[in-house]
Amino acid sequence: MKGPLVRIDNRLVHGQILESWVPYLRASRIIVVNDDVAGDLFRETVIRMAVPREIEVVLRGVEDFAEEQARSGSAAEMPGTIILFASIDDLLKAYRLGFRFSSLNVGNVNNNSGERLAVGNIFLSDKEINDLTTLVRHGVKISIQSVPRDRPEHFVEAVEEVMKTAIKKEKDRK
Amino acid sequence: MVGVVVVTHGNLGKELIRAAELIKGELKGVIPVTVDAAKGVEELKREMTTAIKKADRNKGVLILTDLFGGTPSNISLSFLKKDKVEVVTGVNLPMLLKVPEVQDSKELSEFADFIAEYGRKNIHIATAVLNRKAED
Numbered sequence: 001m002k003g004p005l006v007r008i009d010n011r012l013v014h015g016q017i018l019e020s021w022v023p024y025l026r027a028s029r030i031i032v033v034n035d036d037v038a039g040d041l042f043r044e045t046v047i048r049m050a051v052p053r054e055i056e057v058v059l060r061g062v063e064d065f066a067e068e069q070a071r072s073g074s075a076a077e078m079p080g081t082i083i084l085f086a087s088i089d090d091l092l093k094a095y096r097l098g099f100r101f102s103s104l105n106v107g108n109v110n111n112n113s114g115e116r117l118a119v120g121n122i123f124l125s126d127k128e129i130n131d132l133t134t135l136v137r138h139g140v141k142i143s144i145q146s147v148p149r150d151r152p153e154h155f156v157e158a159v160e161e162v163m164k165t166a167i168k169k170e171k172d173r174k
Numbered sequence: 175m176v177g178v179v180v181v182t183h184g185n186l187g188k189e190l191i192r193a194a195e196l197i198k199g200e201l202k203g204v205i206p207v208t209v210d211a212a213k214g215v216e217e218l219k220r221e222m223t224t225a226i227k228k229a230d231r232n233k234g235v236l237i238l239t240d241l242f243g244g245t246p247s248n249i250s251l252s253f254l255k256k257d258k259v260e261v262v263t264g265v266n267l268p269m270l271l272k273v274p275e276v277q278d279s280k281e282l283s284e285f286a287d288f289i290a291e292y293g294r295k296n297i298h299i300a301t302a303v304l305n306r307k308a309e310d
Contacts, residue, residue, distance in 0.1 A: 018243050050243025
């Protein structure tokens with residue numbers, strides 16, 4: 001993989017990251033982009049303790065990260081880096097502030113309640129589907145994949161599948 | 175009596191308790207919490223709060239989790255509270271088997287030290303054990 005792994009995972013650094021993605025990508029750096037973690041000394045310490053020593057850990061608030069990225073240019077220059085966002089909301093915010101990336105991995109999205117639609121093996125709200133669709137329109141390739149050993153599902157195809165099923169249901173009702 | 179909550183990936187904790195009970199009989203004040211992909215962090219925190227309350231007999235609660243850095247451990251750490259809640263990672267069957275023998279007699283921090291050390295001590299390499307036996 002040439003660029004970084006940009007991933008949505010509301011668990012941030014956890015088992016799937018440390019035991020699957022890090023060895024698979026031979027990652028040398030993890031960037032956690034989250035306003036609650038950055039500046040929370042306890043949570044920062046826990047993350048630093050959990051990550052193997054040879055891997056660099058960077059913790060940033062969403063705005064700080066996006067502004068740094070906007071200044072430094074393309075994220076394609078970050079091989080071996082895993083960039084974690086807890087929510088689609090945070091990622092969109094970073095995108096609007098200038099963070100650019102070519103592909104997105106969607107792992108765990110479980111943070112909000114309310115009505116959600118099964119897209120592939122994850123559940124998304126209407127807003128989240130819209131937000132991801134915005135990224136697709138801007139040329140980002142999105143796949144849904146928990147761990148490297150899972151078969152990645154193409155987001156656009158998964159949404160099309162959902163729509164087809166919904167239309168069929170509607171027709172059957174009539 | 176110190177209460178115990180076993181928080182793990184999947185049903186590992188539930189099954190560890192079940193396995194320990196096959197050997198020891200019913201474990202008192204030992205509650206499992208299952209962490210799987212379908213549960214959100216907030217939901218898990220609510221489940222943990224309930225489990226800690228259920229396990230607590232006013233002598234504090236020890237949380238046993240499987241993997242440091244994993245979600246069960248990450249969530250458990252947010253419940254750390256001096257003399258009330260302690261967390262030990264790397265839970266194994268020998269640790270659970272020891273719980274009923276010492277949970278009445280030890281204070282929380284001493285109990286946590288003891289269980290962690292006991293779990294560590296009970297990992298053996300067969301050949302090394304046999305060689306030691308042969309030397310005796």
